Amino acid sequence: MGSIPFIFIILLFHLQKSKSQTIESAHLLDLMIRDYTIRNFNIHFKTGTVQKIHLPSNFSSIDIATAKFRCGSLRKHGARIGEFHLGPGLTVQPCVERVILVRQNLGFNWSSYIYSTGYNLTGYNYQLVSPVLGLLAYNSNPDGVAVNPYEISVIGTEQNPILIHFLSSKASGNPKPNTEKNSSILCACFTSNGNITFREQVSAYVCLGTRQGHYALVIRAHGGSVGGGGTVVTPASSPAVNDGGGGRLSRWKVAVGSIIGSVIGALLLGLLVVAMVVKGKKKAMREQIERRAYEEEALQVSMVGHVRANPNASRTRTVPRFDNRYSNK
Template identity: 70%
Template sequence: MGSFSLCTSKISIIIITILLLSFHQSYSQPIQSTHLLDLIIRDYTIRNFKLNLNTGTPQKIHLPSNFSGIEIDTVKLRCGSLRRYGARIGEFHIGSGVTVKPCPERVMLVRQNLGSNWSSIYSTGYNLTGYNYQLVSPVLGLLAYNANPDGVATNPFEVNVSGTDQNPILIDFLNNKASGNTNPSTSPKTITKNSSVLCACFTSNGNTTFSDQVSPYVCKGTRQGHYALVMTIEARRKDDDSGDGGMVTSSTEVSGGGGRLSRWKVVVGSVIGSGIGAILLGMLVVAMLVKVKKKAEREEMERRAYEEEALQVSMVGHVRAPTAPGTRTLPITADDRYKNSHLIN
């Protein structure tokens, strides 16, 4: 009986080892399905989500080393607040008035930045070369799932977040506030002048839609999904030959309510700096005026003192010469002393 249980335990260990090896091997092999990659990211996000975080607090999710190059950020929001006020997570700005279907009590937003390594699965999976396009930016994804008030849902399902042309979802590929990177490898001049650069939206049904940028490096979408900047292959070759080509990089920032903060900070800082500069310039001008006035007063006092103490001038022959009043004692001779003493006696 003991030998039978020992044999059974050994067989169980061998089966578990084989399953673990096959699981690790499947994760180590390159993933070619974009839907499978979304499911893996979703599972890791749910597994590593911190339940003690408050609603609206962003969290960065760290993937295993075999998914290096992918940046994941998530935030849990109230569904009603998301519809009324919108949200900002990374490069995605969800405007107010979006539609959330279905609308659970909590919604978990997952932002993806696939980087230069993993973005290629969208290039091959959606056959961009067949459209004569190449990626010039990482593929950015925004997906929404249901969440419980006390944590993430045990049975997660995808929630559809959609906007309109008047209240769209904006994707800013130059959102680098978190990393401090302000020098993308592709210059805005190239993107602005080259009309062949378009926004690509990769839908879940396998189609790709292209649209113009609303402004340099900014795309507009009407629903959640994956977006990227693309350029025709011929134009990309020309930019690479001229040294202007490259891939636009982006980084993470998460906030609720939407809206840019950097512009008004720059304006306030400029106003404060201009005010301080004007005050310092005014103080310098006042100091110079006071110095000039004191110098003039000193010269006037010296001039008056010189005029009051000036010597009298009289003619000595044909020459004008200064003369002093007769204040010295006159010399007395011996005869004068004798006469003075005789008069006294």
């Protein structure tokens, strides 16, 4: 599992990039939530018991709930976790012994920046009227959580669907929205490849899904305002939006994250250049020492570039000697 502050820096950096990179940021956010959930999962909770996961302060507006189920029981009986109602008859692939369900409520901040902006929801002429709710499944060990978790497919059908209930009678603070079905509000499903599929509600503020993923309620935009008598829906578990924040992440936080990411990248590049320079200097110094050692040998070896030449011995002549026996005659 990666470092959560590092993933946060990368996530902020990606928020200023293109659509494909913003979708990658959605995947990074899912990985961060997965890792933190598994790291703080209480294995002593009974199977099927929902427990809350508290994320770091940087992600305090995101609400997380999780529970562990037996795969066979999940397929046969279904499950309920937060706003998600999973009916019986599900297909779980692969069907490991135990499965961890992670339910996400991203709040309006992250929903707006990653899904509304990143998936170009305004390009479809729609805008969010609810936070994005996510449901993801991962493998689990019988006696705890998996060391190497991976995503599991939970698939329903039109007859045995996954229902997402966006409206809760426990909504705090605001008057209860109109519970009559509004035909101008649609269900949006955000796929991992960057597409959005729209469909009508099955009942007031209730959407139908056929697999795990991310869902939200949207309404067609009319001149930048919500029309058709639509009401912003805030599920009970959705954290309140900060006053004065406009439901958006402060731009200075994005700027700070981008600067930090750029500094880290420049630092790593600088260290790489320094390592290459030091290595080159050491190699040159080693070659110079070897050259001097060869030149100072007793035979006075000459160097031609990096090639050792044969010794060049000076020519000598033996001095002639005369026989004394003939010199005295």
